[in-house]
Amino acid sequence: MSIFDYFRSAKKDTASIAKERLQIIVAHERNQRNKPDYLPKLQQELLEVIRKYVDVNQDQVEVQLDNNGNCSVLELNITLPDRAQ
Amino acid sequence: MSIFDYFRSAKKDTASIAKERLQIIVAHERNQRNKPDYLPKLQQELLEVIRKYVDVNQDQVEVQLDNNGNCSVLELNITLPDRAQ
Numbered sequence: 745m746s747i748f749d750y751f752r753s754a755k756k757d758t759a760s761i762a763k764e765r766l767q768i769i770v771a772h773e774r775n776q777r778n779k780p781d782y783l784p785k786l787q788q789e790l791l792e793v794i795r796k797y798v799d800v801n802q803d804q805v806e807v808q809l810d811n812n813g814n815c816s817v818l819e820l821n822i823t824l825p826d827r828a829q
Numbered sequence: 830m831s832i833f834d835y836f837r838s839a840k841k842d843t844a845s846i847a848k849e850r851l852q853i854i855v856a857h858e859r860n861q862r863n864k865p866d867y868l869p870k871l872q873q874e875l876l877e878v879i880r881k882y883v884d885v886n887q888d889q890v891e892v893q894l895d896n897n898g899n900c901s902v903l904e905l906n907i908t909l910p911d912r913a914q
Contacts, residue, residue, distance in 0.1 A: 765858040773850040782882045789881070793874045797867040 764824040766794065772816045783818040784809060790820065798824055849909040851879065857901045868903040869894060875905065883909055 768790060772783055787807060794800055806821040853875060857868055872892060879885060891906040 763858070764860050765856075767854075767856045767858075769852075769854045769856075771850075771852045771854075773848070773852075775849050786878065786882060789878045790875070793871065793878060796874070797871060 766798070766820075766822040766824060768794070768818075768820040768822075770818040772818075774814045774816070776814075781811070781816050783816050787818055787820065794822070798822075800824070851883070851905075851907040851909060853879070853903075853905040853907075855903040857903075859899045859901070861899075866896070866901050868901050872903055872905070879907070883907075885909070 770783060770786060770790070772781070787809075791800065791805065800822055804823050804825070808817075808819040808821075810817045810819070855868060855871060855875070857866070872894075876885065876890065885907055889908050889910070893902075893904040893906075895902045895904070
């Protein structure tokens with residue numbers, strides 16, 4: 745599965761309420777499967793960068809990590825409080 | 830346009846060559862349009878985090894920033910050299 749197929753198959757958002765949301769997707773397509781995957785380590789560092797800009801609590805963050813053949817995908821979904829910029 | 834529509838409409842990859850690639854997508858869905866957009870500033874910081882893990886040159890990075898109503902999307906496409914992990 746390629747990176748692009750992943751995004752095309754992304755699940756539909758059924759909620760119609762306008763929320764302040766931030767979504768970060770990191771997709772790593774490797775040409776060799778036996779190389780180490782650094783996405784799990786990257787996750788915390790990405791959140792630290794985001795926290796410089798918005799007020800994010802750990803319980804507002806949903807993390808999903810998928811491995812599919814030679815494609816690893818890290819997905820962070822953050823619902824921001826209304827007071828954040 | 831919601832975040833999810835954006836990913837579903839992502840362009841198809843026509844190249845069939847197996848490349849080591851990294852794609853980062855940051856989508857910010859705002860409930861108010863008049864708030865400042867911090868995605869352009871975020872771009873450089875995200876790249877610095879990625880550089881801790883892989884050897885990335887500036888000319889290997891394609892950056893795209895889209896604004897569509899209340900949804901801002903930052904897309905970084907990085908083609909990694911074969912020697913990188």
